[in-house]
Amino acid sequence: MDLDPVFAAAIAGDADALAKLDMIADGALHNNDKTILHKESEKGNIKHVRFILDKFKHKKLLVKLSTRRSHTALHLAVQGKHTEVVKALIEEARNLPSSTSSSANPPISPFQAFLREVDHDKDTALHAAVYAGHFEIVMLLVKADPDDPHTKNTKGKTPMYIAAKGGYQKMVKKMCETCTAPSLDGPGGSTALHAAIKKLRKGKFKNDVITMLVDAAERSSSSNTSFEAIFNKTHHKTNHTVLELAVERNHVEVVEMILQRDPAYGRGIKKNGLMLLIYKAMDMEFSAIVKLLSKAYQAGIHDGVVTLIIAIKRRDHDEITRLLKDAPLLVNFAENYIEDEGWTPLHYVAYNGLVSIVNAFVEVQRDVKHEFVYPDMVATPFHVAAEYGHTATMIRLLQLC
Incomplete structure (x- = not known):
């Protein structure tokens, strides 16, 4: 009509x-x-x-x-x-x-x-x-x-996530500046940060957008713990945190910013996953990122530990020998973090199948009176070598230990 x-x-x-x-x-x-x-x-x-x-x-x-x-x-x-x-x-x-009552809280x-x-x-x-x-x-x-909290729709998407996913740089920046407490959540554990980091390589976003999103997340948080959570969220398909995604895509400035802004890294208590990320960055030859991750990892522990583990990864016999000579107590280091709890440098030797250096490590551990006993639920170096199929290393460890 x-x-x-x-x-x-x-x-x-x-x-x-x-x-x-x-x-x-x-x-x-x-x-x-x-x-x-x-x-x-x-x-x-x-x-x-x-x-x-x-x-x-x-x-x-x-x-x-x-x-x-x-x-x-x-x-x-x-x-x-x-x-x-x-x-x-x-x-x-x-x-x-105006109404006298509202079902919303506040x-x-x-x-x-x-x-x-x-x-x-x-x-x-x-x-x-x-x-x-x-x-x-x-x-x-x-x-x-401006105080709209940006709720999720049925697909789990918030307006900020949709804007980041769409590559709308100007829109994301203005929303970050204007909105007081916008949610960054997206579907499947992803966030607007995940979406924005993916757009960096395509040139649709610049690094300052990532910083503005982190600022917005901090404003949205009522406590330090909830702000910290944004850095721990993982996409259910890739299982990537924002740090892991930034490392994989070689976004050096973003990696540095996350390491600085995540409260857990600032307190020096969050090291889980860092060594595996260091390994990944080494394999991809992202030297600047290796340096940043190594600095974060060794905060609060002996400076030579990460250098030694990296030397093991690189099979750098001369560097390994020098480090063991200058600081033999490095072999006593044991991880206390999620992915490799209780690992010592000898575990990394076994993990990398570096049979030619097993003798030196075992001798140094004996010299410093290291106990060849491992806590319950912690794999021994022999078990690590077995898991990764390093037969020669297994045999040498049996002979020596």
Whole structure:
């Protein structure tokens, strides 16, 4: 049904036309899914939208949802990228009457509730704007409600994650600057940080975007522990933390920033996974990253430990011999971290199958009176050599130990 002539007549002052619009305004008369405000917002007819908002306030059309997809008129205006209509709806929503109670915790205003209304897919208008990649409308929404916590939709995506995933650098930066506490969560344990790091190589993002996302995550956190959690989240498919992803993609500045900003690294208590990352960076010949990870790993322990383990990895006999001569007590070092709990340098010799240096390590361990006894649930160097198929190393360890 073409309502344009009816609107034209009503706007011109025709009482019959106005009465006709009043009868069909909420869609109930003809069992319509949408109200006339939905339909005109979807079409982007700003003149009709303003007329409806002015003449049919008693119908409360602004807050009505479509019956099929639970859309507000704002959702539809955003999806159609109708900027002027979006502006008009936002301004009208500022006049929504205050309510004495709110089910939200903490309580929110009717204006905030309107902007945060979710549709059938749990998308807010902000979700829709980011999906559409419409920068101006995104800015209208975040400036209107900077305290929006950015909830997940049914796919587990927050607006910030969608923006990062889409490579919208300007949008991500402005959202980080404007929003007070946006969630960075994404589906399957991933975050907007994961998505943004992936975009660095393609040139769509610069390193400062990553820093701004970390700043936003810190503002969103009510405690140091919850801020720390952003660095520990892993994608369920790749099992990568943001640090692991940055290492794999050789983003040196990002690796350095994460090591500086993650509170656990700052306290020198988080070393789990670092040695394996050091090995990975060595294999990929990312020397700058090896240096950064090594510095983080050896915080609070003997400076020569990482140097010795790296020398073992590189099969550098001369460096190994020098280190054992200068600091024989290095062989007493035992890891206390998740992936290699209780490992000594001899474990790394066995892991790398470095049979030619086994003698020297065993002799030094005897000289410093190292106990060849390992805690429960900790594999011996022999078991490590067996697990990785280093038969010659297994035989030599049996002979010596």
